[in-house]
Amino acid sequence: MSSQLDLRNTARVGLLAGVITLGVSAVGMLESFDKRDLIIGLLTLGQLLLFSAPFAAGFLVTRGEDKVDTGEAVVGGAVAGALTAVPLIALILLTLAAPNIRNSLVNVSPELISLLSLGASEIVGSLLLLVGMAVLGVAGAMFHVLPDAIRKPLISGLGWMLGFAILSEVSLNILRPILGRGLMRALFGTKGITPLLAAIIFVVAIGLTIWWSKGGQQRYEDRKAAMSEEQRKQSRRISIGVGIVSLLILPIILGTYLTEVVDNVGLFILMGLGLNIVVGFAGLLDLGYVAFFAIGAYVMGILTSQGDLGIAGMSFWLALPIAVGAAVLAGVTLGIPVLRMRGDYLAIVTLGFGEIIRVLATSDLLKPYIGGAQGILQIGKPTIFGFEMVKPIHFYYLILAGVGLAVFVASRLRDARLGRQWMALREDEDVAEAMGIHLVSTKLLAFGIGAAFSGLAGAIFSARLSSIFPHSFNLLISINVLSLIIVGGIGSLPGVVVGALVLVGLPELLREFAEYRMLLYGALLIAMMIARPEGLWPSPITKREFHAAEEEEALGGVQ
Amino acid sequence: MSQRFKDIDYIGVVLWLFRTAIVVVVLWGTISKLFLEQGNAYTTIDWIDFLIAGLSQGSLYALIALGYTLVYGVLFMINFAHGEFFMSGTMTATIFVALPLSSSGFLDANPILGMLIIIIVAMLVSVGVALLTERVAYRPLRRAPRLVPLITAIGASFFWQYFFRGLYGSTLIPFPELQVLVGKWTVFGIEILKTRAVVMVASVIMLIGLYIFIMRTKTGTAIRAVAEDKDIAALMGIDVDRTISITFATGAAMAGAAGILYGMVFRQVHFFMGFVPGIKAFTAAVLGGIGSIPGAALGGLFLGLIEAVGPPLFLEGLGIPGAHQLKDVIAFTMLVLVLIFRPQGIVGERLAEKKA
Amino acid sequence: MALLEATNVTKRFGGLTAVNDFTFTVEKGAIDSIIGPNGAGKTTFFNCITGFYQFEEGDIVFNGNSVSGRSTDQITRMGISRTYQNIRLFSQMTTIENILVGMEPQLHTSWIGALFRLPSTVKEESDALDEARRLLEFVGLKGKGDEISRNLSYGDQRRLEIARAMAAKPKLLLLDEPTAGMNPRETAETTEFIRRLRDELGITILLIEHDMRVVMGISEHITVLDYGAKIAEGGPSAIQNNPKVIEAYLGRGAAASATIELEN
Known part of the structure; x- marks a missing residue:
């Protein structure tokens, strides 16, 4: 209990915000974000990032107290905001003292310094920054007073x-x-x-x-409460219908470029749904997941390529089940040796498998068959009734169908006996086995079905790009997919979609992000595990004792 | 299916086949290389070179492996970010100390003092990064399920990789060459590259030093006590959090020093340099029996040897083109094999007894 | 014929002999107990019966079949279920899901059936759900089926663990300290509940228990283990007066509490 502002805490929060901003500046994020206008002529993304730090610091130091005194808030906010500026000013002065610093810290450029010193000279700019950040700190603190x-x-x-x-x-x-x-x-x-x-x-x-x-909410809730059971069901059916229709017309609204982005997100959703079965449902942490994606892509490539490496010249549709089958086979085969392994050891071994497959793909050993670093070219495009699928919009529907299938399979299995076996396995392997669960088949089914979705994604990926190279199948893909299911909510199907939109879609829209993607993923993984381990959209508890009938019906629709 | 068929241990059979197949392949490759191949064979000198390269590389793995083993000993956690501790210290010391010292001529004038300064700076930076990681990413999760800290460790690993990439850029940075270490020494009639000899000697000294630190000092005893049982150690008046931090710091210091030795051998550093050596060092730690310090040393040397000798010996014997490209495959296959067939490692005891 | 027959079972951990040449039988329809000081090898013996540990010597025959060399899931399918000393529920799953997992030995449909909602699968699942609801009611957890099991009270968790074990329709139920950590009222309820299990459902029960009130109250036959070996067996009154038993307890410095409990 302290109505007095805790000075040490204020200093700590302020300096921490400053150090984080310093890090963000030094790795070049601030400068590259500054190239992105938000409101033309007024605010760039970089400025937003820079200015939100003291604001957040001011906001945080006054948080948690029941009643915030205006005077205290002003002082606390000003101190925290000003301290946020201190590490940045240190950086500005460092470039004055050691102009050659850019040789070592490549991103400490004159542009960054000019951004930090608000366009003025270093000394004047430092003072401006100090004052400006103090003011923003006050603004952040005042938020509690309003x-x-x-x-x-x-x-x-x-x-x-x-x-x-x-x-x-x-x-x-x-x-x-x-x-x-x-x-x-x-x-x-x-x-x-x-x-x-x-x-x-x-x-x-x-x-x-x-x-x-002032009343809108009230009216909405009144109307909702007044609906009969029949009406409620109908409105639910309508919203599901609207959802499906909007998914179908989405690429027409979005245009070519955005559809391509959505296609990319869709492939990651597909992989995420597969990995979610392995990691989320069955609790088997698989870091070599990209291997099955690669196998799906390569099998599709070899079977349909018109180039030198193509062996069959098959059609996409004929090759698709073979590619998926190969991924499943690989999933089960790699699953067998790790059946008796638990937790962290499993993670490292699967990582090893993924790396083995990647090294083999680039090696001379397999070069005659899969092209080594030159990859496979001229991969066939899918056709439907003589119509060749080439544009992003065509692939959108293919990917949508794949995702729909994956969601269907995953949700059906989750709610059935196998889903319970997986969950029990995740919770306590010994007891699960003692309950009569056959560990071998349960684990292999998880590996196999998970690999199937990844293989499917790989096959579509390969047809979509027409050419594949081994460097597309590195560990970062596995980490990407793992991050998106963790951020979305481990074990949660809507979570996979949310995770993919945030972690894959957002960086594609903000290309300034792209270079810092892995940096942010790393920070996000840590932050999520500490602050919100259940993810952005956690999986809901399935009600079984009550409402069982209602649930049956809901599952009939889209979930 | 009848009960009798269900009761057969299929997995055991598959694993047995797998193990036999590997042994057969390795033996076949070795025999055909050594006895059947005509011409193009390596001389004894070549083989000795392979061995020495392997031992020197292996002693680096051993130094890095210590960090995994120490942390696993106290926290039962695979510190996935350990390779990044190795990288961070090395890159920072190279850029801010080694390059300036070299261009000013100080390094060649005082090679021993210069290298000491570089190594100490690398160790300090590695320790700093390790302590920060432990405090922010691991400590809040001490009581969480085991996979949770592993996931944060993966997060920390990528965070640091790309943080230092942003800081220092993604280009290869040359590590300065020491004039005194150019060339070879002749020991017992065998020619050894000077850098390799220095790496081996320095590693052995550090390994012995660490062993004494853990076994003989009060802090070392505290680390062993915490590894044995955290709750009891706390009751005995040991500050568990502090001891865990010291453990991280010790491992990171070894990694930082190993990084500079790595720079001396390979003459370049970059932001991704921690990843593969990190995984290989983990393999070494598991090979030797994770949790055991002599095990980490043995495992490191063994892995280095098999990596150096394996491609020319049994992979070439199998007629595989570009066998040296598959060096990493050998290391990762070793990892998989050890974890499947002998998770307790060469000298370690089984840690995960099935408990009910 | 006895339902469970252990002959000369020995289990060692390195140099320590946890169960030593132990011979033991449980008759069908009985409620029997194994007692003994801490570390006497009681739970180890349970682990040998259920396949968590492989014992070195002797044999355990259940219902005419040896359990030796079988995995835990096979043994459960033979008709032995158990609970654990430190409750081991699937803590993130709901109460009813825990019971459904317990029903595994009775479920046969495959995942393909679940995928296509084949009539047989749907029927089996809904029957299982009905059965699980019945079990919930039987153990007094009605209305708590959709709660995450971790959030249940301690007593409810114990009850749920028993319900989960019963869901397998076992012939023999092994209870490892079912009343540990319970207050006297809960203990009395649980004791009554265990008796109902046998009387109403005909399940044979073998329990490990420290609370002598429970042991003496419901057991028909008691076996006393000390240092892994059997030192006495017989009915409650015979055990209470057995000098060896009293010595085993007294000798451990548990004098006061043991005598008081034994005299109860």
Whole structure:
């Protein structure tokens, strides 16, 4: 209990925010994010990142106290904000003292320094930064002091505006065919949105939030409560229908570029659903998962390629079951030796398997068959009734079908006997076996089915790109897939989709992210395990004692 | 299916076949290389070179493996990020100390003092990174299920890799060459590259030093006590958290020193340099029996030897083109084989007794 | 014929002999107990019966078949179920899911059936669910079926573990300290419950227990282990007056509590 601000805590939070920002600056993230406009002429992504640090510091130091005194909040916020600036100022001064530092720290560029010193000279800039960050710290702290009626609309206004600006590419691509060129130019830049659009979104979001809290919410809930059981079922059916239809017309709305992004996300969802069975359901941590993706891709490549390495010239549809079958076979074969292994040892051995397969793929040993580093070229495209699938939109439907199948299989199995066996295995292997569960078949089914989805993803991947190279199948893919199921919520099917959208979709839209992807994944894995191990969208508890009938029905639809 | 067929230990049979197949392949390759091959064979000198290269590489693995073994001993956790401790110290010391010292001529004027400074800086940075990782990513999860810290360790590994990539760039950075270590020494009529000899001698000294530290000092005793039983150790007045930090620091210091030796041999450092040696050192630790310090040393040497001798011996004997490319395959296959057939390692005792 | 017959069973861990030349029988329909000081080898013997440990010498025959060399799942399918000294539920699964896993030996449908919702699979699953609900009610956990088992109270967890063991429809149920950590009221309830298991469902019961009130209250036949070897057996009153037993307990410095408990 301290109504007095804890000075040590304030200093710690402020300095920590500063050190993190220093790290973000030194690895070059800040500068490359600065190239991305959010609101043209006003705010870049880099600036947002830089300025949110003192704001967050100010916010955090005053959090957790029941009643925040305005004076204390101002002082605490100012101190925390100013301390956030200190490590950055140290960096600015370091470049003054040692101008050659860039030879060692490659990303400490003059552009970064000018960004940090807010465009002014180093000394003046440092002072400006100090003052500016102190002010932002106060602003962060004041958030607790503001009454709810102001704070909520403000948060939603800022949130919508920034969110929209960050994802401007999505709306840009969707709206371009609809709106005229003049209107587009008034609202969007090449990157980011114009101040006009920002202001519109800000005002609309504030307006809607006020309306919602002033009675909209009440009315919505009243109407929902007034619905009969029949109506409720119907509205549910309608929303499922709307969901399916919008999934079907999605690529038409999105346009070619975004559809390609979605295709990529879809392949990761497919792999994620497979790995989720192995890791999420059965609790077998598999780090060599990319191997099955590679096997699916290579089998598809060899069987359908028109190039030198093609052996059969098969059609996509004929080769697909063979590719998936090969992945399953590999999954089961690699599964057998690790059956008696647990937890961390299993993880390392599967990692070893993945690396063995990668090294073999690039080696001279297999070069005559799979092309070594030159890969396989001229892989066949799928055709339907003589129609060749070449564009992203065509592959969208293929991938959607694959994901649909995977979701269907995974959800059916999860809710059946096998799903329970997997879960029991995950919880306590010894007791599971003592309950009469046959460990060998249960584990091998998990490995096999998981590998099947990965092989399917690999086969589609290979047809989509027309050529494959061994470097596409490195450990990073396994880590990628593992990260997305952990961030989404381990064992949760919607979690896989959310995870893939966040971890694969977002970096594709914000290409500035791409270079820092693995850095952020690493930090995310740690943060999730410590703060939210159940993930963004945890799997719900299946109700079995009650509501059993309702559940049966829900499963009939899309889940 | 009748009960009788169900009762057959199919997995045991498959594993037996697997093991036999590997032995047959290795033997066949070896025999055909040594006795059947005409021409193009290696001379005795070549084989000795392979052996020495293997021992020197193996002693590096041994130094890195210590970190895995020590941490596994106290926390039963595979510190996946250990390879990054190795990388971080090495890169930092190379960029901020070795290169400036070399270009100013100090390094060639005072090679011993210069190398000592470089090694100490590398050790300090590695220790710093290790302590930070332990504090932020591992300590909050002490009581979590075993897979959770492994996942954070994987996260930490990638975080550090790409953090240092952002910091120092993704290019290869040359490690300065020491004039005194150019060339070969002749020992008992055998020519040894000077760098390799130095690596071996330095590794042995450090291994012995560490062994004494663990066995003879008070801190070492505390580490062993915590490895035995954390709760009892705490009751005996040992600060468990502090001891675990010291364990991480010790392992990281060894890794940092190993990194500089690695730089001397391979003459270049880069952000990805920790990954493969890390996994191989883990293999070495498991080979020797994870948790055992002499085991880590033995395992490291053994792995280095088999990696150096394996490709020219049995892989070439099998007529595999580009056998040296498959060096890593041998190491990873060793890892898989050991974990399947002898998880307790060469000298270790089985840690995971089935308990009910 | 005895349901369970152990002859000269010996189990060693390195130099330590945990179970020493132990011969033992349980008759069909009995409620029998094994008692003994801590570390006497009681749980080790349970682990030998259920296949967690392979014993070095002797044989254990259940219902005419030897359990030696069989894995734990095979032994469970033969009709032996157990609970654990330190509760080992599937802690992230719901109560009813725990029971459904316990039913494994009775379930036969494959995952293919689940994928296509074949009528046989759907029927088996819904029958299993009904049976699980019945078991829930039988052990007094009705209404708690959808709770994550970790969140159940201690007593409920013990009850759930017994329900899970019963779900396998065992002929022999091994209970490892079923009342450990319970208050007197819960203990009395559990004792009554164990008796009902035998009387209503006809399950033979073998328990390890420290609470002498429970042991003396429900056992028909008691075997006393010390240092892995049998030192006495017989009915409750015979055991209470057996000087060897009293010595085994007294000799361990458990004097006061043991005598009081034994005299109860």
